[in-house]
Amino acid sequence: MKRTTLSLLATAAALAAVTGVAVVAGPSQDGTAAPRTGTARMPVQHTSALCPAPTSSEVGETTYTAYAPGGGRGETKPADLLPAADAKKGDKGAKPVLSLKAPGKPVTATTDRSDAPALIGSADGALAPGWTVQQTTTIAAGSGRGLQGLTCTAPDTSFWFPGVATAKGRQDYVHLTNPDATTAAVVDLELYGKDGRVAAPTGEGVTVPPRSTVPVLLTTLPESSDGTEGDLTLHVAARSGRVGAAVQSNDDKQGGDWLSASDAGAGAVLPGIPADATSVRLVAFAPGSDDADLSLKLAGPSGSIRPAGHEALHVKSGMTASAELGAVTKGEPGSLLLTSEDGVPFTAGLRVTRGKGDKQETAFIPAVRPITTRGTVADAREKGTTLSLTAPEKDAQVKVVSSAGSEGGAPASRTYTVKGGTTLTVEPPKPEGGKGVWAVGVEKVSGGPVHASRMLTLPKDGVPAFTVQPLPDDRSTVEVPTVRQDLSAVTR
Structure with a gap:
């Protein structure tokens, strides 16, 4: 499979939950500061997402869907996904592949390019809380044929991928994306098999230049054929900088999909x-x-x-x-x-x-972390969309909210009770009069922990093509400690 290193354009990215504003207590009636203890939860102000190059297949088509539930503060600026091919033009010359301008309604874009680049995007202010991007690719034939889906990731310093392989017939690529505008990231790729760590010296100190993405074929990492295994764990560890990481697995006979990092x-x-x-x-x-x-x-x-x-x-x-x-x-x-x-x-x-x-x-x-407030997936369709809701401990109540469609309609919602120790599988409610694709949010109402995923099926020519994306908590709010005025600091 042909892969090229792509330059990447965008503003420097941050983690999914970034900043809040501290609350300052004013003076009391006697002139002393009124102390306020504890923390407050506030909407995040900046969110970023990194989408790897979707496919090199000549018979593939990719749909990007972006969505923001809303509920944030500040000015509503467009949340743009910028293509890697525009990296050298600078921010002002870049034309977004996708631009979300208001919360509550998803936007989509499609491409059938075999050289479609990696994308980087960010959302600020009112669009930041819960902003999410999904890329879904259908591949008609060849290695990895079927349906491949991925929720675009935020940058981090460590990712675990149990389930990768270097076996014959598998082509697993880890895509490393560095959103930083000026500094290269240095990454170690560690493989672990049934006998321990696999000797893979070429995976040490992989440099990812600023605003670029580097795909690495895992079969090129082991220094001997002894490293050819069907069940491996990949650890992506950044020595310096932060990267987005996702693994694309293509099988000659059994289709393929993306691996998201596991908790x-x-x-x-x-x-x-x-x-x-x-x-x-x-x-x-x-x-x-x-x-x-x-x-x-x-x-x-x-x-x-x-x-x-x-x-x-x-x-x-x-x-x-x-x-x-x-x-x-x-x-x-x-x-x-x-x-x-x-x-x-x-x-x-x-x-x-x-x-x-x-x-x-x-x-x-x-493995996916529980939803504490809300989890969202951007791409739901009239047919073939199901939610799995699991309450591993005690009963839990959740509200499933479907957004307006990308081509119109009104939101719809339904509340479910998930019994402790069970999995409830449901079709999310369809938007009223909705057309196009829509987003689905799962909101925690009460009870014990809830874990969720979304399965999308698009069968074709007898192949039960499907992809599963987890719905972790979207971390749309951040705890901000309350503070008090202390004018004595200026006299110390």
Whole structure:
């Protein structure tokens, strides 16, 4: 697969939750400062997203969808996604691929270019809280054919990708994007297999120039054929700077999809295993100095069960462990719940296959953090969109909100109760009179933790093409400590 290094244009990006404004207490009646303790939650003021180059296929088409729920403060400036090809023109000369000018209604753009560049974008002020961008690509034939979807990421310094591979027939690329305008990022790419870290000296000290993206084929990293494995964990660690990272996995026979980074902790919820999954493969990694003994449960529509023969998984420290769970859902949708018995942190992901023979298609489900306030996905369609809502502990109530359509209509909402230990699978309400695509938000109302994902299916020519995107909390607000006036500081 041909990949080129692309320059990237945009303003310097920041993490998804960035800034707030501190509240200052005025003086009391006796002239002393009125102390105010605690913190206040305020909307973020800046959000950024990095979208990797979608495909090099000559028979691929990509749809970008951007959306902001609103609720922020400040001036409403357009949230632009700028193409890498315009990097040398400077900000004023760049023409956005996509420009969102108001909250509440998504905007879309499509391209069938095989050399479509990586994109970088940012949202400020009223558009910043919850701003999200989705890229969805259909590939008609060849390696990776099917449906590939990704929620564009914010820059960070560390990413875990359990489930990558360097096996024959797989082409896994990690796309590294540096949004900084002046400083290069330096990144280490670490691979871990069943026997520990794989010797991969070419993955050390990878330089990502300013405003650029670098795709790295994982099969080029191991220094010997011993590093050719079907179940690996990739750690992207930035020595300097911050990058966006995502892995595109293309299989010669089983389609492909994007891998989003997986959360790490002493527990994990992997939501959204489809009812008709023919194969579910679990890949887990323990990054610390202790082994992790994982307890497995499957949360289905009516409760949680321990899958027969796969009740537990032992993960050695610094090593990748895997388990083929087969058709674990047995005709019902579900989510996998993992718990480390001794509280040892781990990271995990699922490779899910639908279909049989030469009509197979693959998607990946990462461990996803719970929704504390709201999670949003930008691309929902009239057919083939389902939400998986999992309450791993106690009952929870959520409100599912569908935005207006990109071509009109009015928002719609519905409230659901998710029983503890179950997965509720629903079709989000359609916008009233809505046309085009729309966004779906899941808002926490009450009860225990809720984890969510969205599955989009676009079957074609007998291939059950699908993609699954997690809905983590959008972190649209940030805690800001309250402060008080202390004029004595000027006399010290």
